[in-house]
Amino acid sequence: MQVVGLVIGGLYGLGILAMVMVGLVALGAQGPEAIGTVIVLAGSALFLGWLIIPVVASGLDMTLDPARFTTYSIPMKSLLAGLALSSFIGVPGAVTLLATVGTAAAWWQHPLSALVAVLCGALAALTCIVASRAITAASASLASSRKFKDFSGMVLLVPLILLGPIITGVTAGIQDLQEYLPSLANTLSWTPLGAVWAVPAEVAAGHWVLAGAKLVIALAAVAALTLIWKICLAKALVTPAYAGSSRRSAGHMGFFKLFAATPTGAVAARSMTYWFRDPRYGTGLIMAPLLPLVFVFAGSQAAGTGSLGITLGLGGVLAAFLIVWSISSDISYDNTAFALHLAAGVSGTADRSGRALAAGTLGLLLGVLYAVVGAGIGGSWALLPATLGLTIGVVGSALGLASVFSSRFTMNAPLPGDSPMKSRPGNNFPAMLVQLAGFAGVGVLIVPELVLTIIALATHQPLFGWISLAVGVVLGGALLLAGIRMGAGQYNRRAPELLLAVSADR
Amino acid sequence: MSDRAAPGQRPPALAIRGLAKRFGSKVAVNSIFLDVPAGSFYGLVGPNGAGKTTSLSMATGLLRPDAGQVWVHGVDVWGSPLEAKRLMGLLPDGVRLFDRLTGEQLVTYAGLLRGMDKDTVADRVKDLLATLDLAKDAGTLVVDYSAGMTKKIALASALIHAPRLLVLDEPFESVDPVSAANIKDILNSYVESGGTVIVSSHVMDLVQRMCDHVAVIAGGNVLAAGTVDEVRGGLSLEDKFVELVGGRNQTAGLQWLRTS
Ligand SMILES: Nc1ncnc2c1ncn2[C@@H]1O[C@H](COP(=O)(O)OP(=O)(O)OP(=O)(O)O)[C@@H](O)[C@H]1O
Ligand SMILES: [Mg+2]
Numbered sequence: 001m002q003v004v005g006l007v008i009g010g011l012y013g014l015g016i017l018a019m020v021m022v023g024l025v026a027l028g029a030q031g032p033e034a035i036g037t038v039i040v041l042a043g044s045a046l047f048l049g050w051l052i053i054p055v056v057a058s059g060l061d062m063t064l065d066p067a068r069f070t071t072y073s074i075p076m077k078s079l080l081a082g083l084a085l086s087s088f089i090g091v092p093g094a095v096t097l098l099a100t101v102g103t104a105a106a107w108w109q110h111p112l113s114a115l116v117a118v119l120c121g122a123l124a125a126l127t128c129i130v131a132s133r134a135i136t137a138a139s140a141s142l143a144s145s146r147k148f149k150d151f152s153g154m155v156l157l158v159p160l161i162l163l164g165p166i167i168t169g170v171t172a173g174i175q176d177l178q179e180y181l182p183s184l185a186n187t188l189s190w191t192p193l194g195a196v197w198a199v200p201a202e203v204a205a206g207h208w209v210l211a212g213a214k215l216v217i218a219l220a221a222v223a224a225l226t227l228i229w230k231i232c233l234a235k236a237l238v239t240p241a242y243a244g245s246s247r248r249s250a251g252h253m254g255f256f257k258l259f260a261a262t263p264t265g266a267v268a269a270r271s272m273t274y275w276f277r278d279p280r281y282g283t284g285l286i287m288a289p290l291l292p293l294v295f296v297f298a299g300s301q302a303a304g305t306g307s308l309g310i311t312l313g314l315g316g317v318l319a320a321f322l323i324v325w326s327i328s329s330d331i332s333y334d335n336t337a338f339a340l341h342l343a344a345g346v347s348g349t350a351d352r353s354g355r356a357l358a359a360g361t362l363g364l365l366l367g368v369l370y371a372v373v374g375a376g377i378g379g380s381w382a383l384l385p386a387t388l389g390l391t392i393g394v395v396g397s398a399l400g401l402a403s404v405f406s407s408r409f410t411m412n413a414p415l416p417g418d419s420p421m422k423s424r425p426g427n428n429f430p431a432m433l434v435q436l437a438g439f440a441g442v443g444v445l446i447v448p449e450l451v452l453t454i455i456a457l458a459t460h461q462p463l464f465g466w467i468s469l470a471v472g473v474v475l476g477g478a479l480l481l482a483g484i485r486m487g488a489g490q491y492n493r494r495a496p497e498l499l500l501a502v503s504a505d506r
Numbered sequence: 507m508s509d510r511a512a513p514g515q516r517p518p519a520l521a522i523r524g525l526a527k528r529f530g531s532k533v534a535v536n537s538i539f540l541d542v543p544a545g546s547f548y549g550l551v552g553p554n555g556a557g558k559t560t561s562l563s564m565a566t567g568l569l570r571p572d573a574g575q576v577w578v579h580g581v582d583v584w585g586s587p588l589e590a591k592r593l594m595g596l597l598p599d600g601v602r603l604f605d606r607l608t609g610e611q612l613v614t615y616a617g618l619l620r621g622m623d624k625d626t627v628a629d630r631v632k633d634l635l636a637t638l639d640l641a642k643d644a645g646t647l648v649v650d651y652s653a654g655m656t657k658k659i660a661l662a663s664a665l666i667h668a669p670r671l672l673v674l675d676e677p678f679e680s681v682d683p684v685s686a687a688n689i690k691d692i693l694n695s696y697v698e699s700g701g702t703v704i705v706s707s708h709v710m711d712l713v714q715r716m717c718d719h720v721a722v723i724a725g726g727n728v729l730a731a732g733t734v735d736e737v738r739g740g741l742s743l744e745d746k747f748v749e750l751v752g753g754r755n756q757t758a759g760l761q762w763l764r765t766s
Contacts, residue, residue, distance in 0.1 A: 248645030250610045250635065256618075261627070266618035270604060270611075277606040277647075336601035340663065342568050343598065344619040345591030416602055417649065496570045503601070 013095040020099045024106040032113070035106050036201025037185040043103075043124060043197035044188045046096070050128040051135055080230060087129040097125040103200070113200040116211075120218070124196045127222050134229035150279045189214060192221035259357075263346055267354020268361075271330070275362060280333060280414055284326050285362065288319040292370050309378015310457060313387035316370020320363040321394050321442070327359045328402035328438055332413035336503050342495050348488030352407065356399045356484060363399075367391035382465070386456035389468030393449035396476020398442045400483020407491040409434045410501040445479055517580035519544040519671045519702035525564050525574035527557075534560040536726035537574065542671075542704055542719070544579070547697045549717035549734070550706040551743075553751055557726040558706040559599050559675055566596045566673050578671055592620070595669035597661050599676045599706075605649040609640055609659045612648055616663035627666065634662040637692065639685060653680040661689065672696065674705045678712065690716060710744035724751045 027035055087093040101121035107114035188194030196218035202211035255272040259265035275281045292315025296308060331338055341351055371387040374380075411431035452468035455461070491498075520542035527535045535557040542548045552558050563569035565576045567587050576583040583590040604612055610631060617627035635641045638658045643651065648659055661677060672693070678686050693703050693716075707713050713720055714734060720743065721731035729750045730737045738746040 248608070249642055250632070250644035252608060252645045253611060253614065256611055256614055261618055261624035263619050263621055266615050270607065270615055273611070274604075274606055334604070337604045339568055339598050339601040340604065340616060341619065343566060343591065343594075343596040343664075344616060345567075345588045346619050347588065350619075416605065496568060499568060500570075 009091040013091040017095050017098055017102075021102050021105060024103060025108065028106045028108045032110065032201055032204040033182070036189075036198060036204075037182050039103055039106065039201070040185040040189050040194040040197045041181065043100075044191075044193040046100075046124075047128060047131065047193050050096075050132040053132075076230065076234060079233070080226070083133060084126070084129050087133070088125070093125075093129060096128050097122070100124040100128075103197075107200055107204065110200075110204040113204040116203045117200040120196050120199045120215075123218060123222065127192075127196065127218070127225065130222060130225045130229055134225045134232060137229055137232035150282070190217070192217060192224075195221065263350035264354045264357065267341075267346070267351055268357040271327075271355050271358035272361070274333075275358065278333075278416070280416075280418075281326070284323060288322045289366060291319050291322070292316050307378075309374040309376070309380050310383070310387075312374030312377065313371040313384075314390075316367045316374065317387070317391050317394050319370065320367030320391055321398050323366060324356075324359045324363040324395050324398045325402050325438065325442070327355045327399070328405040328409075328435075329411050329413050330355050330406050331498050332406075332410045332502055333416070334502070335413075335416055336499065337416065338499055338502060342499055348407070348491030348495075349484065351491055352403045352484045352487045355406075356403055356480065359402075360395055360399050360480075363395050364392070367395060382462040383456060383460070384465070385462065385469040386453045386465030389465065389470070389472035390446070390449050390453040391472070392469070393446050393472035393476040394442070396472070396478075396480040397445040400479040400481070401438060401441050401445065403480075403483040403487035404490065405434070405438055407487045407494060407498065410498060411435075448475060516544055517577065518542055519546070519579055520565060520673075520704065521577040522561070522565055523575045523577075525561060525576065526572050527560055527564060527569065528572060533726050535564070535571075538723070538726070538728045540721055540728060540731060542702060544670075544702050545697065545700055546702055546719045547693070547717045548702070548704045549713035549720040550704060550723060551708070551710060551713055551720060551747060552706075552723035554708075556723045558723055560726075561723065562596075562673055562675050562704070562706060563598070566594055566598075567591055568596075568598065592667070593670045595664035595667065595672045597657075597664045597672075597674040597677055599679075603648055603656065603660060603663075605651075605656075606647060608645050608647055609651065609655075609662075610635065610644040612659055613662045613666055617666040620667045622667060630666055630668075631662075634665060637688065638662055639688065654682055654685065657681050658685060658689075665692075670701060672701060672703045674703065676707060677705055678707065678709065710742070710747055714738070714743040722747060722750050 027038055030038075088097050101118055103121050104114040104117040107117050185194065185198075189198035195214040198214050199211050199218070202208075202214060255269040256266070259269040259272070275285055292312050295315035295318070296311050334341075368388065368391060371384060371391055374387065375384040409431070411434065449468050449472045452464050452471060456464035456468060518541045520540070522538060522540040524537045524539060525535055526533075526537040538557075538561060550558050550562070560569065564571040564574075565578075565583065567583050567590060570584070578590045578593050581590040581593060604615065607615060613631045613634060614627055617630065618624075632641075635644050638661065640655060640658055640662070643655065648656060651659065657677065657680060661674070664672065664674070677689065681689065693705075697703055705713070705717070717734055719732065720734045720737050722729045722737065730746075734743065737743070741749070
């Protein structure tokens with residue numbers, strides 16, 4: 001299998017290399033300034049790629065992990081040289097070397113620059129390798145720590161969610177950028193990122209002093225990176241691959257100080273802690289608040305900024321719903337840790353209401369915040385009760401239904417400690433049906449508030465907003481209590497079966 | 507409340523009557539009967555897959571039995587579970603912990619879940635962490651604990667409410683000798699003060715020295731039960747275990763693993 005992978009990777013690399021070479025030769029028809037600009041920009045991007053990709057990928061795979069060499073005693077110099085050389089043997093290293101040396105092809109009109117480009121290309125390739133090695137060595141102890149894994153997994157999601165707005169922003173920006181590119185290239189050529197790429201262009205223009213200065217910058221960069229690499233590697237070699245976070249002594253009770261010292265309060269404090277500490281909950285907590293912003297963005301594209309306040313408020317309702325509904329799979333997320341609730345004889349009421357209290361607090365805070373901010377931005381204070389009514393109604397109804405669902409169904413959730421994005425093998429179809437049924441159920445339960453809020457927004461009659469608020473509080477509260485009661489009864493009857501279901505899920 | 511399993515004045519700490527469980531076609535526990543006298547230190551031994559964990563899970567209310575009944579100090583575990591669970595402390599094997607809590611938070615959580623008041627919990631958490639040599643790591647997340655530390659913090663969670671019956675599934679696995687000795691001291695003085703302990707273990711030597719009663723389980727059946735001296739009948743417990751359970755390989759072993 002590995003051989004097949006290597007062949008495919010090699011073919012892919014060759015394809016890219018061929019495209020780059022064709023591009024470079026075609027580029028050669030331009031004037032030296034244009035050639036210089038393009039190569040400096042592309043080269044800087046290449047450096048950045050070699051710097052960033054190993055760090056981002058390190059969560060998934062640590063092929064360059066210095067920790068692997070801990071057990072061999074190899075002299076440092078041989079180790080550095082050997083590691084650097086071995087990088088050129090792999091597909092990415094080899095393609096990079098050929099492409100960077102190949103930049104000489106762009107200088108076919110300027111033989112002297114072409115010669116310089118061959119040497120600078122080799123230097124550039126070496127810089128790429130050393131830079132990526134240095135940064136992997138530097139992040140090795142970091143990347144193997146649990147905190148880094150938790151954190152990077154969650155943060156990487158943010159650009160994914162905001163992809164739409166980012167793409168639009170970038171395409172709008174590129175039009176302005178075109179005039180800006182040459183000066184950007186010029187600036188970059190004075191930094192370690194772009195210096196080495198600019199040398200042949202300076203030679204072609206006859207600026208010998210500038211060429212020399214930029215070469216010095218490039219050489220200094222390689223030297224500095226090698227030094228960093230050496231120090232970090234030396235350190236990584238003597239530290240064990242995994243050193244847990246430093247020891248902390250007692251006295252940090254966190255949310256346990258905030259909630260009442262009762263079974264319900266304890267469950268709420270534990271759930272709250274998980275919302276902030278477990279990446280499986282944390283991603284939800286990061287994604288939900290971003291969602292209204294995506295809404296606002298889409299809304300402003302479609303209908304201008306007039307409806308901004310309302311969109312923000314309604315987006316907040318959705319965000320609150322996403323947070324509170326996630327307790328419908330709470331016991332699946334607990335996995336067998338749930339055995340503690342069972343062994344301790346926690347009553348269904350305490351279990352259900354504790355979980356609802358934590359998620360409800362977060363959901364309600366978020367929903368109300370967006371409703372108020374939305375009303376402020378849109379200047380539509382009179383309609384605030386309408387959005388608030390819907391928010392409160394949704395939070396209450398969804399919590400109630402989720403409390404029933406989570407004591408009835410378990411699903412194939414990511415295991416504790418796994419990446420939140422990891423999909424688990426197995427039949428997920430029934431679980432999806434259950435989720436859809438839950439969405440539909442909440443949709444039905446909130447019909448009164450929804451209708452009232454829509455009327456209020458459409459007719460701009462605050463009276464309906466106030467009615468919606470009253471209905472939201474009363475109906476949402478009633479559904480929440482009913483849901484917790486039903487869920488608690490079900491929990492008391494079925495808790496051992498729930499534990500068995502999640503333990504099959506190991 | 508039914509008392510028919512409670513012979514005499516003092517009901518046994520744990521009375522198991524005909525407990526059975528099958529997973530699919532596999533019979534994990536085949537209708538076992540067991541009496542654990544109050545105040546005894548009871549060992550449960552058996553080969554891997556014998557059904558120890560399954561039996562203890564059913565006896566403590568974690569796993570619903572297909573048939574049979576269990577009483578803890580005369581309280582029906584499956585009839586009045588909340589009352590029975592107040593009397594028991596459980597260290598389960600092979601289950602996760604809420605490991606994104608710190609050690610201190612986890613033990614506090616276990617105490618509060620049982621409805622104990624805040625100050626008692628705080629005092630006992632401090633005592634437990636100090637005794638189990640975890641005080642320096644009290645604020646570390648349990649997910650960052652070593653295997654032995656994890657066992658110890660789970661044990662602390664089982665002890666926090668001062669139960670009358672302690673059920674410990676493999677409590678000494680991956681625990682270092684010093685901590686193991688500390689745990690043994692705790693358990694011994696607990697038994698002396700009238701508590702009852704059930705431990706499952708693979709280490710015969712440890713069971714022979716530590717326990718006064720023992721039951722041998724294999725293939726979901728109780729092969730022998732009683733005081734340690736009754737069960738081993740002059741042999742060492744280890745030899746008696748091998749005799750009862752069988753399964754020693756009588757072939758010449760791995761010929762290629764000889765160095766000369
Ligand atoms: N959830 C389950 N689903 C299916 N089979 C199970 C399950 N739990 C246990 N078993 C089976 O029941 C039998 C008894 O398992 P149990 O865990 O009780 O053994 P044990 O005596 O605790 O073993 P060990 O000494 O290895 O801990 C085993 O054959 C096991 O495969
Ligand atoms: Mg077991």
